[in-house]
Amino acid sequence: MEQQQSKPIAFLDLAAVNRAIRPELDGAWSEVVESSAFVGGSFVERFENEFAAYTGSSNCIGVANGTDALELILSGLGIGPGHEVLVPANTFIATAEAVVRVGATPVFVDVDPGTGLITGENIRSGLTERTVAVMAVHLYGQPVDMTEVSAVADEAGIAVIEDAAQAHGATWDGKPVGSFGVAAGFSFYPGKNLGALGDGGAITTNDDALAARIRTLANHGRSSTSRYEHEAVGRNSRLDGLQAAILSQKLRGLDAANAVRREMAASYDKLLPSGLVPLSVSPQAESVFHLYIVRCVGPDRLTVTEALDAADIGWGLHYPVACHLQPAYQPAEPVSHPVAERLTSEILSLPMHPFLTGNDVDRICEVLDGLVAAD
């Protein structure tokens, strides 16, 4: 059978991503070691400026990881006990975790069946007099409908916080994510579209006062004007100079890498057999396909994953349990979010990364085609 002579296809080939710019990474690394600017300092400052410009924001604050970024935005806005924050039931758990960490209550809401993302209507369904903000999660690399979400949030008088951890470089209506809400949190976890060689994160915002508060909170509450004065009870969440130098290198290749992802997504869209339905992408959205998701509505998912395993093709599930059904996050009163719950049993993530080739996608779709024909 053909699978015996084919090479495995990785779900994410991180080694290839880093190998391609190994000399640049080595150069960046030794520059930092020479200068000893390990925490804060010139490399972090340079990357913050570059990433602010890239997202069209006036401020960027490097922090230790994406979860901290979200938590620091919430703290900076004064969100805490007694407050409710709307969170899509379909997201990575960190979105909700950040809300709980500041003492506020995540209120999960359902998502759109086509895109898997939060909509204005979903937001309306979760509003109470305690709601202060909504986490607009640009999941899988696709921006949420920021026109509608901003309008509904404005009308309700709540803040929009973007969780852009999976969406570096994505645009809504031609404008980059990270500059729509009051602030946005990014993750530079190695597997993200812009990934460090370890943990990292950033906050972008056009609100200068909020940026200053967050900078203080992330650095032990230290006053920006007096090194020995701690004006708030802060914490330690800082971006390393080493990671910042690596990220500056990688940022240069981000648009090209995202373009390859989009090209591979278009090939999947074209070649996938019926019964495996890609999530829809809004015409105003330019997704960066952090993940490529299909819904298994024909053959059942287990049959599909077994066939992929047999053909040495990687796959993933993002995410197989909705947040409101996670043991640690179940609301006091049981709730049901039928769209998110149905997605958890249908979704399947196919290989997606900037070193995936057209031939790989051809082979993956051939395997899937055989499955549907046999069904």
Ligand SMILES: *Cc1c(COP(=O)(O)O)cnc(C)c1O
């Ligand atoms: C990765 C991720 C985070 C958290 O980022 P870390 O850097 O891992 O802390 C938050 N939200 C979403 C949607 C993510 O995918």
